[in-house]
Amino acid sequence: MKKSTLPDPFEKARQEKGYGEMDDQNDPVTMALRLKDVRKGAHNWKTLQSGAEPGRIVIPSEVNIRDTRQIPFEVDPPEHKSFRDILDPWFKRPLDEAYQAKLTVQISDLVDEILTKDSVEVIEQFSLVLQSRALTLLLNTPFNEAETWISWGTHVFRSEGESLDGDKANILYDYIDNRIDQAIENPGEDLYSVLLNSEVNGKKLTKEEVKGVMILTFAGGRDTVINAVSNTIAYLAEHQNSFDRLREEPEIRNRAIEELIRYFSPLTQMGRVATQDTAVCEHAVKANTRVGLCWASANRDETVFENPNEVDLDRKINPHLSFGFGTHNCLGATHARTIMKILLQVLTDKVASMELLDAKDNIEELGAFKRKVGFHSLQVKFHKK
Amino acid sequence: MAKITFITSDKESITLEGTSGSVMQLAVDNGISGIDGDCGGVCSCATCHVHVAPEHVSKTGEASEIETDMLELDENVSEYSRLCCQLEISEELDGVVLHVAQ
Numbered sequence: 001m002k003k004s005t006l007p008d009p010f011e012k013a014r015q016e017k018g019y020g021e022m023d024d025q026n027d028p029v030t031m032a033l034r035l036k037d038v039r040k041g042a043h044n045w046k047t048l049q050s051g052a053e054p055g056r057i058v059i060p061s062e063v064n065i066r067d068t069r070q071i072p073f074e075v076d077p078p079e080h081k082s083f084r085d086i087l088d089p090w091f092k093r094p095l096d097e098a099y100q101a102k103l104t105v106q107i108s109d110l111v112d113e114i115l116t117k118d119s120v121e122v123i124e125q126f127s128l129v130l131q132s133r134a135l136t137l138l139l140n141t142p143f144n145e146a147e148t149w150i151s152w153g154t155h156v157f158r159s160e161g162e163s164l165d166g167d168k169a170n171i172l173y174d175y176i177d178n179r180i181d182q183a184i185e186n187p188g189e190d191l192y193s194v195l196l197n198s199e200v201n202g203k204k205l206t207k208e209e210v211k212g213v214m215i216l217t218f219a220g221g222r223d224t225v226i227n228a229v230s231n232t233i234a235y236l237a238e239h240q241n242s243f244d245r246l247r248e249e250p251e252i253r254n255r256a257i258e259e260l261i262r263y264f265s266p267l268t269q270m271g272r273v274a275t276q277d278t279a280v281c282e283h284a285v286k287a288n289t290r291v292g293l294c295w296a297s298a299n300r301d302e303t304v305f306e307n308p309n310e311v312d313l314d315r316k317i318n319p320h321l322s323f324g325f326g327t328h329n330c331l332g333a334t335h336a337r338t339i340m341k342i343l344l345q346v347l348t349d350k351v352a353s354m355e356l357l358d359a360k361d362n363i364e365e366l367g368a369f370k371r372k373v374g375f376h377s378l379q380v381k382f383h384k385k
Numbered sequence: 386m387a388k389i390t391f392i393t394s395d396k397e398s399i400t401l402e403g404t405s406g407s408v409m410q411l412a413v414d415n416g417i418s419g420i421d422g423d424c425g426g427v428c429s430c431a432t433c434h435v436h437v438a439p440e441h442v443s444k445t446g447e448a449s450e451i452e453t454d455m456l457e458l459d460e461n462v463s464e465y466s467r468l469c470c471q472l473e474i475s476e477e478l479d480g481v482v483l484h485v486a487q
Contacts, residue, residue: 036454043458254425304451317471318427319451326458329430333423 003359004234006264008309009369010297018281022367024060029271031292032280035301035321038293041272042325048272048291050328051076057271059292065166071212077327082200090194091331094338099137103338106133107346115350115384119357122378127229128154131222138335139191154226176214180207221332224266227374228336229343231264235311237354237380242313247348256313257340262320263311265296268364268371270324295321296371355381387479393418394485409433409470419485426470431455434486436465441481445472461486
């Protein structure tokens with residue numbers, strides 16, 4: 001098996017039962033595994049709510065390390081829409097030419113730098129750096145802020161091992177409190193200031209609400225973007241033909257990006273809390289218990305995708321759920337897609353080939369399921385074009 | 386070449402001409418309000434939902450099962466609903482009127 005292969009651990013359970021079960025800190029999760037069930041679950045925000053106790057819809061649960069409600073992620077309609085309406089235009093800025101020009105400079109500089117090295121550890125030296133610097137554009141904060149975020153390491157909430165780390169989370173929360181206070185003192189044109197100046201239903205956002213949006217923005221786009229970028233490098237390193245095709249046929253890049261994002265499913269699942277007795281694939285789910293919408297399993301559903309375990313860069317119809325679906329679909333999707341687009345542009349422009357020297361898998365344990373979501377480390381040699 | 390008319394949710398009527406590619410791309414390139422095309426046309430995001438004028442359904446043909454499954458969960462769905470990333474521009478579409486759903 002190639003190092004870049006991400007196996008599908010859910011296949012048997014998805015085919016035979018359609019659901020899976022896992023415990024998580026004594027708050028068990030019933031996982032929806034089939035695409036149609038996952039999509040329906042995401043659609044049905046009344047029965048499967050996001051606005052539960054803060055941290056509970058995240059798997060592993062963050063109820064013990066976080067009291068601040070992430071916004072709009074942990075708010076349901078109708079309030080959800082009021083927040084989303086003020087955030088959507090800001091989070092669509094990556095479509096602007098000027099934004100993309102700046103991101104192109106960032107990624108070009110980074111690739112130029114790694115091309116001078118003998119080999120690099122992609123997670124820490126490339127993906128984390130790329131993600132952190134790109135976030136300065138999304139937040140419209142000074143470029144050197146990225147140095148602080150890089151110093152936090154790859155996980156905002158997790159340290160060595162996979163367990164949640166309250167101390168580490170506090171570093172982020174304290175940092176955000178501090179930046180909000182600075183923005184109150186000296187308003188600028190960054191996201192903190194814009195949010196502090198925004199109104200929802202005629203009322204200014206509170207500090208706690210601004211903090212909720214900022215925590216979401218930091219946490220939601222961290223591991224996910226790092227996984228997407230690192231897995232792309234690993235895939236292209238091991239599939240030179242695909243890399244060459246992306247170079248020679250730029251018109252296939254959009255479909256290729258969606259396909260890579262389907263295959264990688266950078267976020268395995270997201271939880272919901274049942275507001276009433278319900279069912280996942282005819283399996284009873286009690287009120288006030290958790291359901292996991294397993295995007296990674298849905299994205300390999302053989303009843304929807306032909307050859308689901310193959311990366312097919314030409315896949316025309318690709319109804320993947322990597323960015324979720326419905327009301328709570330990913331706020332950062334435009335930023336993520338833009339990063340992927342510019343990453344492919346720059347790599348195909350500057351790099352002839354990549355050599356995967358060593359890899360340590362990052363495997364999530366989800367009850368009986370073990371899912372490789374990416375790498376803990378990835379040593380790669382980049383060859384200049 | 387095909388002339389395609391979009392009627393946006395605030396009742397603005399815009400007629401565009403296209404020769405190839407998807408109707409979604411034509412709309413996005415011309416800034417039609419309510420057509421975002423976030424996924425670039427692979428039937429994943431459902432942000433290019435239109436209602437085909439009933440008399441023009443023969444021009445567009447029917448939605449695939451995957452497309453129908455996506456549309457089924459949209460608040461605004463009707464029997465004339467399509468995701469316009471799945472409509473390829475061709476002579477057959479000439480004169481079609483599409484009401485933007487969002």
